[in-house]
Amino acid sequence: MAVTIKDIAEKVGVSVTTISRVLNNRGYISDNLKKRVQDAMEEMNYQPNEIARSLSRKKSNIIGLIIPDVSHPFFAELTKNIEYYAYSHGYKILLCNSLLNKRKEKEYFDLLKASRVDGIILGSHTMGVEEYRSIKLPIVTIDRQITDSIPCISSDNYEGGKLATKVLIDKKCRKIAYISGNLQLNLLATKRHDAFLEQVKANGVEYVVKQTHVNGFNLEDYRKLVHALFKEHPDVDGVFASSDIIAMEVVRECHRLGKSIPDQVRVVGYDGIEQGYFQNCEITTIEQPIKDMGELAVQYLIQQIAGEAPPMETILPIKLLKRGTA
Amino acid sequence: MAVTIKDIAEKVGVSVTTISRVLNNRGYISDNLKKRVQDAMEEMNYQPNEIARSLSRKKSNIIGLIIPDVSHPFFAELTKNIEYYAYSHGYKILLCNSLLNKRKEKEYFDLLKASRVDGIILGSHTMGVEEYRSIKLPIVTIDRQITDSIPCISSDNYEGGKLATKVLIDKKCRKIAYISGNLQLNLLATKRHDAFLEQVKANGVEYVVKQTHVNGFNLEDYRKLVHALFKEHPDVDGVFASSDIIAMEVVRECHRLGKSIPDQVRVVGYDGIEQGYFQNCEITTIEQPIKDMGELAVQYLIQQIAGEAPPMETILPIKLLKRGTA
Numbered sequence: 241m242a243v244t245i246k247d248i249a250e251k252v253g254v255s256v257t258t259i260s261r262v263l264n265n266r267g268y269i270s271d272n273l274k275k276r277v278q279d280a281m282e283e284m285n286y287q288p289n290e291i292a293r294s295l296s297r298k299k300s301n302i303i304g305l306i307i308p309d310v311s312h313p314f315f316a317e318l319t320k321n322i323e324y325y326a327y328s329h330g331y332k333i334l335l336c337n338s339l340l341n342k343r344k345e346k347e348y349f350d351l352l353k354a355s356r357v358d359g360i361i362l363g364s365h366t367m368g369v370e371e372y373r374s375i376k377l378p379i380v381t382i383d384r385q386i387t388d389s390i391p392c393i394s395s396d397n398y399e400g401g402k403l404a405t406k407v408l409i410d411k412k413c414r415k416i417a418y419i420s421g422n423l424q425l426n427l428l429a430t431k432r433h434d435a436f437l438e439q440v441k442a443n444g445v446e447y448v449v450k451q452t453h454v455n456g457f458n459l460e461d462y463r464k465l466v467h468a469l470f471k472e473h474p475d476v477d478g479v480f481a482s483s484d485i486i487a488m489e490v491v492r493e494c495h496r497l498g499k500s501i502p503d504q505v506r507v508v509g510y511d512g513i514e515q516g517y518f519q520n521c522e523i524t525t526i527e528q529p530i531k532d533m534g535e536l537a538v539q540y541l542i543q544q545i546a547g548e549a550p551p552m553e554t555i556l557p558i559k560l561l562k563r564g565t566a
Numbered sequence: 567m568a569v570t571i572k573d574i575a576e577k578v579g580v581s582v583t584t585i586s587r588v589l590n591n592r593g594y595i596s597d598n599l600k601k602r603v604q605d606a607m608e609e610m611n612y613q614p615n616e617i618a619r620s621l622s623r624k625k626s627n628i629i630g631l632i633i634p635d636v637s638h639p640f641f642a643e644l645t646k647n648i649e650y651y652a653y654s655h656g657y658k659i660l661l662c663n664s665l666l667n668k669r670k671e672k673e674y675f676d677l678l679k680a681s682r683v684d685g686i687i688l689g690s691h692t693m694g695v696e697e698y699r700s701i702k703l704p705i706v707t708i709d710r711q712i713t714d715s716i717p718c719i720s721s722d723n724y725e726g727g728k729l730a731t732k733v734l735i736d737k738k739c740r741k742i743a744y745i746s747g748n749l750q751l752n753l754l755a756t757k758r759h760d761a762f763l764e765q766v767k768a769n770g771v772e773y774v775v776k777q778t779h780v781n782g783f784n785l786e787d788y789r790k791l792v793h794a795l796f797k798e799h800p801d802v803d804g805v806f807a808s809s810d811i812i813a814m815e816v817v818r819e820c821h822r823l824g825k826s827i828p829d830q831v832r833v834v835g836y837d838g839i840e841q842g843y844f845q846n847c848e849i850t851t852i853e854q855p856i857k858d859m860g861e862l863a864v865q866y867l868i869q870q871i872a873g874e875a876p877p878m879e880t881i882l883p884i885k886l887l888k889r890g891t892a
Contacts, residue, residue, distance in 0.1 A: 336653075337649050339651065515639070
């Protein structure tokens with residue numbers, strides 16, 4: 241049976257409060273008393289750091305959630321699911337939109353530490369690896385692997401990229417574009433790009449890659465990118481967009497240019513957001529298991545908070561939704 | 567100059583801590599001391615409640631945000647803007663999705679009080695007026711007027727409903743449907759319905775009203791509602807939908823039924839969400855000033871936290887966006 245702080249208190253003959261003060265170095269404690277407590281802890285084979293931590297750290301039951309932008313439908317649905325599962329486990333969500341701003345992300349980390357959140361779910365990605373290492377809180381990342389000691393949840397980006405590209409190749413597209421956010425951000429989503437390149441090269445299909453600048457994440461950036469794509473490459477007849485909202489921009493631009501879908505341009509999106517189903521013209525897409533990703537992120541974080549070790553790498557399966565645009 | 571707690575302490579001849587204990591009724595305090603402190607406070611014309619409150623209440627710099635569902639695009643954009651302005655004022659957002667569940671909303675209120683948030687922005691609406699009255703925290707509501715002592719921010723729902731309906735009447739629609747969430751929820755959005763009724767009746771146009779059941783808020787509910795509308799009333803040639811996502815469902819169903827838009831059915835949405843602009847077929851809609859609503863909600867809450875009195879009723883102007891569906 242695990243030994244409690246009460247056992248140490250009884251052994252030394254002082255109150256639990258006094259032991260707590262020794263462990264947390266609070267108030268006046270004589271050197272003699274300190275030594276007696278330390279001796280007792282060693283003799284009884286305690287893990288004083290663990291005790292000290294649990295004593296000095298009041299549990300807040302708050303989880304910090306850092307994402308780029310809650311108004312992006314993928315993150316809106318992810319946030320909804322994270323909040324749902326966190327709530328069912330008695331946790332609340334402190335919402336932080338980093339807007340891909342490195343300074344804001346850093347400030348939020350400092351704020352979250354000061355607020356004594358119990359852990360952080362991280363779906364944003366602008367800070368460096370060293371900065372993450374220095375954080376002493378439980379973390380779970382989504383779609384970014386920071387180090388092999390921080391649990392990461394993603395869906396199978398490589399397989400998704402492969403399936404999406406193959407749909408376009410199978411339909412005999414002759415020039416295929418890949419459009420995405422910035423590929424330097426080192427997200428696992430770049431594996432979609434890797435799979436895309438392998439497929440078009442292996443099949444000898446002409447291709448073009450378009451990405452936003454590093455902080456580009458909003459509709460305006462995507463709109464400009466899609467506009468530029470068709471201006472520079474009017475012969476593109478297949479587009480793999482790395483999110484459904486980019487795919488919807490492609491559909492919109494094709495409509496504007498009088499290009500019919502899927503006859504003249506085939507489009508495959510990514511994410512499987514609820515609104516993608518809304519379209520007059522429903523987007524063919526790769527569906528990520530957003531609900532499961534949210535549930536596992538909460539579960540793995542709570543496991544860490546409880547001192548358990550969740551799996552370090554979780555890759556969930558994706559699904560091709562064949563609909564109207566490809 | 568304002569008198570501080572230190573002045574009372576000096577006057578009575580005790581420590582600031584002791585005064586604080588008297589004010590907060592903590593620990594043992596003799597009746598004699600209590601009386602001396604009270605006498606001093608009266609003599610020096612203090613506001614002991616204010617002092618007690620600021621002493622006993624540690625500022626958390628956290629604002630609770632209760633909304634029905636962050637994955638609903640209107641609330642996703644509102645949440646993004648609220649988080650943005652809160653952050654710029656040094657506040658963090660604790661996100662609560664009530665999912666229109668009365669019990670969950672109540673539990674969140676209790677949780678928020680226990681977490682000592684500095685105030686609450688409320689965009690949900692299932693609890694009763696008496697329950698809100700009992701809350702001692704600063705509150706700002708969005709689109710619901712609870713009592714005349716709680717500041718409320720909305721856009722001009724009546725004018726929006728009038729403009730939307732007039733577009734359909736001006737285009738000679740002969741049977742117009744109004745589709746919305748539940749009208750019993752007592753939201754200010756029901757004014758859109760009031761304006762709709764006035765317009766169709768004044769112009770002698772046939773009409774039909776469809777609303778979800780009380781907890782209906784998700785896509786599935788809307789989809790069923792839209793499906794039922796056209797099944798029961800195949801002659802409807804104009805639809806005023808009280809949100810853009812309902813309007814998009816209408817566009818989708820018309821497409822499925824082979825009804826062309828806007829020739830056979832004209833559709834006007836509400837909200838002006840970013841994705842509404844995405845559509846292959848862009849939704850004609852009433853744009854709410856979501857950014858301003860978010861900014862003012864934060865500003866008025868912070869004013870209350872600082873002891874100031876913001877305006878009790880704020881109605882922001884809306885705008886008709888004439889696009890492809892009406």
